[in-house]
Amino acid sequence: MGQSIDSMLQNKAQHAKAISMEKEIEHKAIADWLTNVAQKRDKRAFTELFRFFAPKIQRIATSKYGNESLAAEVVQETMTNVWRKAHLFDASKGAPTTWVYTVMRNVSFDLLRKIKSKKEDNLSDDFWPLVESVEEDVKVFEDHLASKEMMACIDKLPDPQKSVVKGFYFMEMSQEQLAEHLDVPLGTIKSRLRLALARLKQHMGEIHD
Amino acid sequence: MIKHHPNSELLEKFADGELPASIAAGIAIHVEMCPVCKVAVAELTEQRSAIHFESSDLEMPMSELNIASMVEEITLSDEIDIAIADKEKSISVKGEEYILPRALTNMAMSKWSSIGHLARARFSIDEEPLRASLLQIQAGGSVPEHTHKGFELTVLVDGHFEDELGIYGPGDFILLDAEHTHSPVTKDGCLCYTVANDAQHFTQGINKLLNPIGSFIY
Numbered sequence: 001m002g003q004s005i006d007s008m009l010q011n012k013a014q015h016a017k018a019i020s021m022e023k024e025i026e027h028k029a030i031a032d033w034l035t036n037v038a039q040k041r042d043k044r045a046f047t048e049l050f051r052f053f054a055p056k057i058q059r060i061a062t063s064k065y066g067n068e069s070l071a072a073e074v075v076q077e078t079m080t081n082v083w084r085k086a087h088l089f090d091a092s093k094g095a096p097t098t099w100v101y102t103v104m105r106n107v108s109f110d111l112l113r114k115i116k117s118k119k120e121d122n123l124s125d126d127f128w129p130l131v132e133s134v135e136e137d138v139k140v141f142e143d144h145l146a147s148k149e150m151m152a153c154i155d156k157l158p159d160p161q162k163s164v165v166k167g168f169y170f171m172e173m174s175q176e177q178l179a180e181h182l183d184v185p186l187g188t189i190k191s192r193l194r195l196a197l198a199r200l201k202q203h204m205g206e207i208h209d
Numbered sequence: 210m211i212k213h214h215p216n217s218e219l220l221e222k223f224a225d226g227e228l229p230a231s232i233a234a235g236i237a238i239h240v241e242m243c244p245v246c247k248v249a250v251a252e253l254t255e256q257r258s259a260i261h262f263e264s265s266d267l268e269m270p271m272s273e274l275n276i277a278s279m280v281e282e283i284t285l286s287d288e289i290d291i292a293i294a295d296k297e298k299s300i301s302v303k304g305e306e307y308i309l310p311r312a313l314t315n316m317a318m319s320k321w322s323s324i325g326h327l328a329r330a331r332f333s334i335d336e337e338p339l340r341a342s343l344l345q346i347q348a349g350g351s352v353p354e355h356t357h358k359g360f361e362l363t364v365l366v367d368g369h370f371e372d373e374l375g376i377y378g379p380g381d382f383i384l385l386d387a388e389h390t391h392s393p394v395t396k397d398g399c400l401c402y403t404v405a406n407d408a409q410h411f412t413q414g415i416n417k418l419l420n421p422i423g424s425f426i427y
Contacts, residue, residue: 023263043284050280055268060261062269080283084290094255101258109226109233117335123230126312127237169291190286197288 030096031089038086049100050079057104070111077107088130102128120174153200161196164189211243211380220246224253230316231334231341231404235364235382237312238402242380302328302345307367307400318343326350341404346370346395354392359407361385368399 030052036045054075061071081103089099106124113119154165163182167173179186215236222228223236240246261267298314300307302321319331327350332341346352363383370377372391377383385391
């Protein structure tokens with residue numbers, strides 16, 4: 001044993017420090033990608049996120065479920081949610097890797113429940129909220145009056161778009177359920193939502209400019 | 210003060226998303242009310258994500274073509290999921306108002322039915338033999354002494370009850386198995402989320418005749 005305990009420990013400590021610095025840099029990069037996806041719908045940032053997470057998720061899900069096509073579904077669903085929910089990530093609440101892990105865990109839970117119990121009740125976001133506490137959200141909304149503004153904007157939408165937006169975001173109906181409920185093709189629901197969101201973005205932009 | 214918590218094995222499985230929905234809901238109700246377990250679950254989740262996401266050895270390679278086409282497909286739609294700020298849902302049972310825990314807001318519930326001081330609504334979770342219910346015991350009410358053929362999980366949502374083992378309050382997480390006999394009594398009335406995998410078995414005298422209550426609660 002040529003090396004003294006002291007120097008071994010020192011080496012270890014330095015090594016640990018190097019690793020934790022590397023982690024910090026990595027976390028910063030991931031958090032920046034998430035922010036760019038949320039704010040700019042940045043496809044390049046999303047591609048980086050995809051390259052970082054998808055092969056890891058594929059491996060986790062394959063070893064957990066022993067089924068590659070199910071694993072591919074977990075990858076697809078998780079990354080879709082990362083694209084659609086990036087604005088819910090809050091860097092002050094924890095590491096971006098933990099946030100994506102939560103998204104993956106929730107997706108897997110709902111997917112497995114769908115397979116096992118034939119239930120599409122998507123309970124995961126109630127069990128493991130992606131947005132921390134409800135009271136806090138309400139406060140944020142009240143502070144910015146954003147929720148009132150948003151409602152006012154929604155009320156200005158043409159009726160067909162209004163009902164789709166309300167059904168989808170406030171009553172949490174799926175696009176398929178809405179299509180059935182309103183008796184129009186699925187494509188129509190999709191395009192109404194797209195139009196409505198474009199219009200909402202425009203309205204909200206005007207207010208904040 | 211919450212005194213009764215899920216054990217660490219349950220918390221770990223909860224953090225991993227590996228429990229049946231009925232049990233996960235019970236833990237979620239507790240975690241929502243218990244800051245200690247909330248931190249524990251957050252830490253477990255962070256540990257798991259560090260293990261799985263922070264080493265590039267643990268990857269299954271994907272082809273460039275595959276990556277490009279999946280990214281293309283996902284980013285085709287610009288829609289975002291808006292979080293709904295106000296999700297609070299309240300229910301009224303026999304004149305009492307309760308705010309439902311967040312975990313239960315989207316679980317489909319049956320109509321309430323009642324016997325004596327007890328009222329029950331079932332959740333349609335489709336996890337037989339597991340059954341999940343909300344159980345209200347009105348002030349001054351009790352459940353006759355019984356054992357559990359299987360296990361019984363009770364999470365107190367509102368009010369208090371006491372049995373031979375202690376006094377329980379909002380947020381307490383109580384898991385009983387076949388070894389335990391108890392006869393819960395409530396002074397102020399209570400609302401509990403319960404999960405059981407078999408009917409309760411009444412053990413004493415006339416209460417043996419009450420076995421329909423056993424299956425009522427289950």
